[in-house]
Amino acid sequence: MVSLFQGVHHLPIWLLLFMSFWSLSEEGKLLVIPVDGSHWLSMHSLVLQLQQRGHHIVVAAPEVSALIEPSEHYTLKTYFVPYTKEYLEAEFRRLGHQVFTPRPFLERVTQTFARIGNITTFLLNSCKQLLSNKELIISLKESAFDAVLMDPIFLCGQAVAEYLSLPSIYFSRGIPCGLEFQAARCPNPPSYIPRFFTHYTDHMTFPQRMWNIIVSSALSWSCSLLYSSHEDLIRDFLQQDVTMTELLSHASIWLLKYDFAFEYPRPVMPNIVLIGGVTCGQQKPLSQEFESIVNASGEHGFVVFSLGSMVSEIPMKKAQQFAEAFGTIPQTILWRYTGQPPPNLANNTKLIKWLPQNDLLAHPKARAFITHGGSHGIYEGICNGVPMVLMPLFGDQMDNAKRIESRGAGVTLNVLDMTSKDLSAALNTVIYDKSYKENIMRLSALHLDRPIHPLDLAVHWIEFVMRHKGAPHLRPAAHDLNWIQYHSLDVIAFLLAVVLVAMFISWKCCLFCCRKCFCKKGRVSKSSKTKAQ
């Protein structure tokens, strides 16, 4: 890892002294409030990096977690939650099976809403437990942190930050209802910025632009609905009247996990820092086991297949379909799978409980990557230049897949409708049609050609907030305007009124003048008439 403060020889001595004093006298204390599951995985690598730079990290997490575990790298402080590890694992398994079960369209929509509702209730319950855990809150207050690093999907983190009067840094791929842009007062025109769940690109037809606007309003409304109980809870806790947008608008820095090699270009605000590829680190050598599988793959190379950390088991029928497709291609398949092996598994397919995904994708023999389209995996595909077959399951995955497909760097399959032939054809396309490799290599070159690694950039901005107790100089004055003022509607109305009044007065003046003239003329002509008589 490169050292930060690059180019320090440009800096005056007083600032160097200030920085070294800051970093010697107190290494920095950071409170981390994460969200479990895949969200934690990418935050975890950032936490490790911060710990390596000498900061003391405290992670406040539910006492029952799928992936957040005690570690020598940070102090884990837990709070009670009313569920068990078994319940959590069963929920994850259920999710895996649910997304692979074909259902009619309307039922799928209802199911999606139900899933979002479930997640929100789950987060709300965790929030209740965290905020009511007085012992923990007092201990956090006594710890005198410099800042809070949090996942903004768990709004509770900001409530704690407000309570402790600490600046906060958000780490996220984005909030499905686009709340991050609303909260950061970042312009977000629906005419060329596709909304989550629409699966549109940035070039939309008229009906698509219309649907994009409707979805935008619907998402905004549903977010208000979903988070309303959070707001009530937080209002009680903070003893102040606050909305979720106001809460999130207090973020010092938004670390967003994408860049424009992947995301469509759009406006950003000064406190939005793009760190796409933050988890895509240096390639480590493969273990003996993987090295031998990879070498044995011969000239055809191998394919990496993983559906992410949340889904490792799938229904047997689907597994058989996958296995059948894999049997038709000459590449070796490395499949992350913990379920019962399908009986039709071909010799070229290896089922593995855990894959060193990044190191495998970085291998020159990696020919394709079958992924569910989580942003973590997608960036590993991009930074290693491996074309993808995308099988989006839920959340932002459909939209992520669309972005890769629209760049000609991958093929998207509908995991419910697809046949084994579709999968085999998709694999052959991305492996043998050269344009896919060329396109992913182009994206990779654009993504990797940056002045500083995104992990270093993320660390810089977290330390910046810790050093300066926030980043108020990056907060736009737009936060101090209401909706009408922001859009200058009051000024426009006033100017319109002035113009209308001016027009009315001019009209009246004209009328008056005309009347005067005509009357005069009339009188003159009358008098002349009289004279003439």
Add this chain to the structure above:
Amino acid sequence: MVSLFQGVHHLPIWLLLFMSFWSLSEEGKLLVIPVDGSHWLSMHSLVLQLQQRGHHIVVAAPEVSALIEPSEHYTLKTYFVPYTKEYLEAEFRRLGHQVFTPRPFLERVTQTFARIGNITTFLLNSCKQLLSNKELIISLKESAFDAVLMDPIFLCGQAVAEYLSLPSIYFSRGIPCGLEFQAARCPNPPSYIPRFFTHYTDHMTFPQRMWNIIVSSALSWSCSLLYSSHEDLIRDFLQQDVTMTELLSHASIWLLKYDFAFEYPRPVMPNIVLIGGVTCGQQKPLSQEFESIVNASGEHGFVVFSLGSMVSEIPMKKAQQFAEAFGTIPQTILWRYTGQPPPNLANNTKLIKWLPQNDLLAHPKARAFITHGGSHGIYEGICNGVPMVLMPLFGDQMDNAKRIESRGAGVTLNVLDMTSKDLSAALNTVIYDKSYKENIMRLSALHLDRPIHPLDLAVHWIEFVMRHKGAPHLRPAAHDLNWIQYHSLDVIAFLLAVVLVAMFISWKCCLFCCRKCFCKKGRVSKSSKTKAQ
């Protein structure tokens, strides 16, 4: 200077090979089309840096220039212009005297417009000469450049870039009419982003917001007017119908010379890179002459006074006023001045033809900086943490001064109305009122706490454009929408029409139903009436 490609150990081998191949096989050929005067000074340091990194630089400039001179660091290719060096110098002198001559308000406004008109005509004439210089254009075409670095105020540079089919990088503080945001399709709400020449901050009252909108429209209109002759000329040259906004929208990267320690926070686009402080380099040791002056200043320290590269002579009356003020303070004054020494010059005031401004400001004994408020000088003040007395003369200087003053890091004086007492009071305020020093130190700390030096950042993006033949992945789809589509006015009109038609049909249906019901009732009651009879 730090090496670029920091964190290269994160990169895969193929990309490192590609980069080293690119940098070995062809160092890169860059065409630079600058604008003379202070604009060239900051571009010059970037050109030197690029040359040090092994690129071959060709500067295409008028054969008569105030500051652009032949150099061993680049090849200067000149084109004929119909004026002499003497004329140019006389014009600069005239400018110096003009801005110091008090005039009634209306005359000053007319004069400002006349000055802008003169500059535009001057640039237009240069453009005519450049585009009609077939020999030079052919030689540039044969040189096979990788990209063009230019000042966007000289629109002609983009015409050349289009003609040579080269990607372009713009280097600017901004275009007074805000054309950079229009061209980059960057949202620019007038409700909190003050326009040039208004001298407002980002917190505006209702009348200020109104005036800001009016100025915004007026600037946009005046820009169209000023640049219309350029458009005609370029249309003839390129043999294609193009507007100035379209031309400027082809920029691959906008390198803008500010950051949010100085500028008010606002939205930016992916191809806008902020490089404020690009010219504020490493402190070099002072020469014997300056070292002795500075050391002799004792505990009171010294004040640096410069009105920029364009104004080194001023009317004697004003010079005497300055000299009188300087005599009242205990600090030594280092005044960059080439004119006749004023007779009342005190012992503590040293007139010097050329100042090592940055090195002097970096000295711990520097107490204040009297500046005209050019962005170059202001950033030297910020990065060295020296409070300022600002005497804005023309262009963006008034707005720059406002930004420093609103941060409590300087005092602005009206150079026409001020007395020697005002100047002496302003100097005492910024030197002895601790808040000024504290505020400038805070700005300095925020400005300098960055992950990479702005000069390295500028070099990175120029090389990025050279390596990738542009940066189309940073170009938002907004460029492919017209004004109505961008603001979704067509969609809103359609949705409104649908709602109105639906309401109309519902209304008609209701009416129809009501009529049916009443008629029926009427008939029923009639028939029952008949029955009753």
